[in-house]
Amino acid sequence: MRALHDSCGISEEVLRKVPSDKELNRLSGLLGPEWESVLLDLGVSACQLFRCRADHPHSLQSQVLAGLMVWRQSRGRSATFRQLLQSLRAAQIHPSVIEQVFRQEGGEGDLAHCPKGSGKTAPIL
Secondary structure, X not given: OOOEEOOXXXXXXXXXXXXXXXXXXXXXXOOOOXXXXXXXXXXXXXXXXXXXXXXXXXXXXXXXXXXXXXXXXXXXXXXXXXXXXXXHHHOOOOOHHHHHHHHOOOOOOOEOOOOOOOOOOOOOO
């Protein structure tokens, strides 16, 4: 049986995984204005965030995706869902946002159901 992380049941297997381009793209569509604080917490510099905004002035999702790609590229194999989860929590975003990244493919995968009303959620844009 897989070990599960906190009440939302995100498996250790998922938490150790480096997000794919597709998963980062889905996550970028779920984050709103809090994206910058999440990326700063992940170690992306203010200068790099400025570059992401400048390179994609007309699309928030593209700005977020560019920032997530910078993070993953700079951290390599240590850029895991566990790190993302920690930074989402630091920005007071509920872990269910990570679950939504997987649910959009139509299945629960390695995730257990997270009870409704169990914390803050990110705005869905």
